[in-house]
Amino acid sequence: MQFRDLGAQYQALKPEIDAGIQAVIDSTAFILGKPVTELETKLAEYVGRKHCVACANGTDALQLALMVWGIGPGDAVFTSDFTYFASAGTSSILGATPVLVDIDLNTFNMSPDDLERQIERVLKEGKLTPKVIVPVDLFGQPADYDRILPIAEKYGLKVLEDGAQGFGGNIRGKLACSFGDMSTTSFFPAKPLGCYGDGGAVFTDDDEENARLRSLRAQGKSPADKYDNREIGMNSRLDTIQAAILLPKFKAFTAHEIDDVNRAAGWYTQRLKDRFVTPTVLPGFLSSWAQYTILLENRETRDAMQAKLKAAGIPSMIYYPRGLHQQEAYKWMNLDDAMYPNTVEATNRVLSLPMHPYMKEEDVERICGELLR
Numbered sequence: 570m571q572f573r574d575l576g577a578q579y580q581a582l583k584p585e586i587d588a589g590i591q592a593v594i595d596s597t598a599f600i601l602g603k604p605v606t607e608l609e610t611k612l613a614e615y616v617g618r619k620h621c622v623a624c625a626n627g628t629d630a631l632q633l634a635l636m637v638w639g640i641g642p643g644d645a646v647f648t649s650d651f652t653y654f655a656s657a658g659t660s661s662i663l664g665a666t667p668v669l670v671d672i673d674l675n676t677f678n679m680s681p682d683d684l685e686r687q688i689e690r691v692l693k694e695g696k697l698t699p700k701v702i703v704p705v706d707l708f709g710q711p712a713d714y715d716r717i718l719p720i721a722e723k724y725g726l727k728v729l730e731d732g733a734q735g736f737g738g739n740i741r742g743k744l745a746c747s748f749g750d751m752s753t754t755s756f757f758p759a760k761p762l763g764c765y766g767d768g769g770a771v772f773t774d775d776d777e778e779n780a781r782l783r784s785l786r787a788q789g790k791s792p793a794d795k796y797d798n799r800e801i802g803m804n805s806r807l808d809t810i811q812a813a814i815l816l817p818k819f820k821a822f823t824a825h826e827i828d829d830v831n832r833a834a835g836w837y838t839q840r841l842k843d844r845f846v847t848p849t850v851l852p853g854f855l856s857s858w859a860q861y862t863i864l865l866e867n868r869e870t871r872d873a874m875q876a877k878l879k880a881a882g883i884p885s886m887i888y889y890p891r892g893l894h895q896q897e898a899y900k901w902m903n904l905d906d907a908m909y910p911n912t913v914e915a916t917n918r919v920l921s922l923p924m925h926p927y928m929k930e931e932d933v934e935r936i937c938g939e940l941l942r
């Protein structure tokens with residue numbers, strides 16, 4: 570059994586994907602060819618943003634957005650403590666300081682209450698200037714923008730949605746990657762919309778930000794002349810072949826895959842809800858189920874359950890084994906576990922189960938049988 574069965578998806582879409590790849594090779598337009606522009610147009614329209622700028626990966630997408638806003642030394646960037654490293658690392662690499670925020674244990678997303686506490690703490694200390702909030706749509710569920718956006722407004726902060734795992738989710742029909750001032754996603758193969766390598770995108774409604782993003786992904790070039798460099802940029806483009814792979818995958822994603830993962834989540838929850846803490850999706854929210862993550866009693870029962878599944882040939886993952894405040898790279902910040910009780914609890918108790926649109930009810934039945942045995 571696969572944790573995320575990319576092979577099953579490929580078999581379903583093979584003729585279109587193969588033809589797309591071959592067409593790029595025939596065209597020899599490997600860099601920023603037509604499929605890239607076509608994908609950008611389609612994704613922007615889908616999420617409901619004016620512009621989509623494709624780039625090399627989800628990490629670069631975050632960095633490019635922060636570069637557009639001139640984020641650097643002395644700036645505080647607030648993000649979740651319980652996420653993939655890039656949500657915070659991209660601030661650090663620009664010389665800014667990530668300020669880590671504890672999560673709500675029911676959704677695993679940034680706690681709006683702790684966000685406000687952390688902003689107040691930074692203001693009181695007076696060493697850093699609060700600039701940006703980077704909420705993460707963890708495991709496919711959009712962060713609590715109903716509460717986060719008013720906090721950003723109150724303190725005059727920008728919001729950069731890290732939608733790497735959230736693509737396809739929504740809040741009352743408003744899609745992930747349309748919240749806040751800019752948003753990003755990742756096309757890493759295991760993400761809700763993944764390619765066959767690395768890829769990412771930034772979304773914005775602002776024409777000037779769109780132009781800056783296009784310049785910054787190509788060495789800070791001027792719009793007209795590739796060899797007229799106006800600022801220091803990156804080399805971060807989405808390969809044309811990856812765009813050609815994403816086009817048919819995006820079609821399947823909107824046509825049925827989002828429904829399929831939600832159906833699979835329902836199969837799990839129906840069987841597991843009486844024995845485990847199953848995922849909470851807030852009223853009015855839709856998850857794209859980047860992960861289906863349950864909570865067990867404690868670290869010992871979680872580890873034992875993972876071993877039991879493994880013995881039965883069922884893969885499972887621990888997303889995430891440590892909070893960012895516990896990472897070696899952030900030891901210098903001296904952040905105590907006591908500041909992040911919910912993150913610490915999550916790291917001890919989470920277990921992510923196989924989840925993808927091509928799962929069959931028999932697969933879920935077998936996994937749950939093992940969990941409940």
Ligand SMILES: *Cc1c(COP(=O)(O)O)cnc(C)c1O
Binds near residue numbers: 757769
């Ligand atoms: C995967 C991921 C990223 C980074 O995306 P890459 O394409 O791997 O660089 C950023 N943030 C979150 C929350 C992610 O899950």
